Amino acid sequence: MKKLFVIKIGGNVIDDAQSLDAFLQRVAQIDTPVILVHGGGKIATRIGDQLGIESKYIDGRRITDDGTIDLVTMVYGGLINKKIVAALQGYNCNALGITGADGNLVPAVKRPVKSIDYGWVGDVQQTALKAAQWAALLEAGFVPVLAPLTHDGKGHMLNTNADTMASAVSVCLGALYNVRLVYCFEKKGILRDIGQEDSVISHLDKENYNSLKAAGKLFAGILPKLDNAFAAIDAGVEEVLIGHADDLLQNTGEQTTGTLITA
């Protein structure tokens, strides 16, 4: 099977114009088919403040009300997405900016109201993703750039977690491609010693993950991310890589500097 990189970047890269530009230059250098998934960033909060749209929280959870969904649709789906597209196009990378609503490429449902009403938030319907539609874009030579938004099938946009979307697209395309899902963050990888930046665990498989976890040798905060990584692998993703945004070219190559996660 052909190789495909699904690359996720978050706010820490997006918020810094220089880091973002350097990162996108790297993305443009990758030969293999790529899908880039981006998160939000502080710019949404800044523009929201100017527009008088407050961030609302219930029990520490962000709520997406009417004003907020319009705000993130503008900022994530418009401003950030198209800035990335224009930059990549400037580096001769044929970026095509979309949200999960476009082409219904990431089907979702509005999160059901239980104890908390999250508002206009989408939960991805993994089994409803259609690999053929994604493959049509990739085969046409486009580099999809996916903003963290979906729709509810009833005419409304939904705010959606970018990590989850990256994972869902990777799982879906695992049927057609040999997928490496690359999460870019601000550390070189999963660290053996949280105080030592160079103590990267270069490889994790289920066996050594479970033994490290059982021995309490992993930082608790990273466990959900790793559980999600192994869930993606169980669902058909070949490899998950967690590494630094600066190391993208190494981490899309053979000599990875981040943490490579395999079955």
Add this chain to the structure above:
Amino acid sequence: MKKLFVIKIGGNVIDDAQSLDAFLQRVAQIDTPVILVHGGGKIATRIGDQLGIESKYIDGRRITDDGTIDLVTMVYGGLINKKIVAALQGYNCNALGITGADGNLVPAVKRPVKSIDYGWVGDVQQTALKAAQWAALLEAGFVPVLAPLTHDGKGHMLNTNADTMASAVSVCLGALYNVRLVYCFEKKGILRDIGQEDSVISHLDKENYNSLKAAGKLFAGILPKLDNAFAAIDAGVEEVLIGHADDLLQNTGEQTTGTLITA
């Protein structure tokens, strides 16, 4: 050749939520491949006012400065484009929202500074459009929804005239499809008598256009639109239809109620 409708809607439909929704229900009923091109709307001005981004004019021409290009990228490329996409998806129409920057689908250059510096405004490079890229989207079953934005090839977005983009896409696809370019506006068609709403000229070809024009029987304000329509036809578009947004289904059928323009 297969039939294709390129449909342009402007601010008058976009600004009215009910008209827009009714219009999009009609779009969703069209069987033939469709590309929908939308303009801006008053909402950009309203959000700009809230953000302290003023509309600037020189000699009556709107200037797109740094603040304005970010504003229209958010509003046209984000808010309006995705509202349309979510609505169409809700009506089971597989809309895919893009700008001309996405996939470099509408190549443009920043308008050269002569007597006026228009700022971040794009002039479409007609001959650089690639029919195969558009056809790939249509063949995959997507209904492209195009926002009036392009990019300069150097990492920057550009504000671009929606009528021109609709025409450029129609001309480009004229090589592969039998294209009817449908301009939706607030009148039933080109009127023989500007005071008589039902005096629609049902058909114009070059011969009767030239004789009506020579006899001074056409409202001067409509002449540039008609000249552009005939230019599109000379460049390979089969038909141009100018009609009311409410009459979209008639005007994408055989019994048109607007003004059908042919060679």
